[in-house]
Amino acid sequence: MLARWGRLGILGVGGPQAHTALLREMMVEREQWLSAREFQDAVAATSLLPGPASTQLAIFCARAVAGVKGAIVGGLAFIVPGFVLIVLLAELFLGHTTNSAVRGASAGAAAAVVVVIVLAGIGFARGFAGVGGGLLIRSVVYATAGAAATVSLGPWVLAVLLGSGIVEVALELRRATPLLWLGSTAKLPALVWTAFKVGALSFGGGLVIIPLMQHDVVRSHHWLTEREFADAVALGQFTPGPVVLTVAVVGYAVSGVAGAALAAAVAFAPSFAFVLVGAPYFNQLRERPGPRAFLNGAGPAAVGAIFGAAALLAPQAWKEWWQPLVVAAAVVAALLGRSSFFILALGLALGLLAAAVGLPLPR
Secondary structure (H helix, E strand, O other), rough: HHHHHHHHHHHOOOOHHHHHHHHHHHEEEHHHOOOOHHHHHHHHHHOOOOOOOHHHHHHHHHHHHHHHHHHHHHHHHHHHHHHHHHHHHHHHHHHOOOOOHHHHHHHHHHHHHHHHHHHHHHHHHHHHOOOHHHHHHHHHHHHEEEEHHHHHHHHHHHHHHHHHHHHHHHHOOOOOOOOOOOOOOHHHHHHHHHHHHHOOOOOOOOHHHHHHHHHHHHHHHOOOOOHHHHHHHHHHHOOOOOHHHHHHHHHHHHHHHHHHHHHHHHHHHHHHHHHHHHHHHHHHHHHHHHHEEEEEHHHHHHHHHHHHHHHHEEEHHHOOOOOHHHHHHHHHHHHOOOOOHHHHHHHHHHHHHHHHHOOOOOO
């Protein structure tokens, strides 16, 4: 388990799609631990759960191979390599902001990551392209509300995501569904609450964590500046393992390695709990209309939130005259079908080149 899932944790660069492809290759094609249908059912079931779906899929597959112990070992092997790397990079990017090479790489990555986020939003939106009728109209409303809440309401984007899903459940079940809102309390440390939202209350893939975290991290608690937050998002995309490891950079800014470990533990604990407790009921989950209806509402709202997050990060992409050129190069790479990892690497390289030739760097 350490060897196989550790390999996934080291090589799994490129986000959830890459993780799913690597898991399928191992589970279905190479080792034949699951049939193609069983694997597809696992993908569908984990997509209905809150939190990082590819992490939950990795834990589920490890459980299928070696039980509960395997799930714990495999899940940690998938998460820990990326955690170690992202903490080391956080020290580099957050602790050496006067170094011109780091500042150049940061500026290039900040420009490229906007394109990566927009691509993710477009890719996620394609999943709803087949809907029609009233659901199509409602999906547009949910997406618009998600984008507007991200840009203007900050922490209330979570209420929009949950509310959109609950409206769809009410329509599907043809009866009113009360909203049980469990907000942050004064007893919970702010970092724990932020990490918990990321791990237990996010729907729609890893990049939905950006609008969930941005207000808390940048505006409410001032743990990171706008530029540093853009760096954290880029590092979460650039490093192997789950994109949700972005939360470890936030934890590192708050309280060093201990804060990074705490934030990561809180963010990933729900994934282990959901899979270890709920795996026997995954087939039932897929067949229930309620979970699917919830995602019919929360999903489009999450799409809007992702585009809203891109809008909030966009100012970091044109602080210097040469950064829009990086954005243009990233767009060309995207149109040529290059991966998110390649686009971010391109941004980093162009940023380093800008620093090397003495171009002005953002402060």
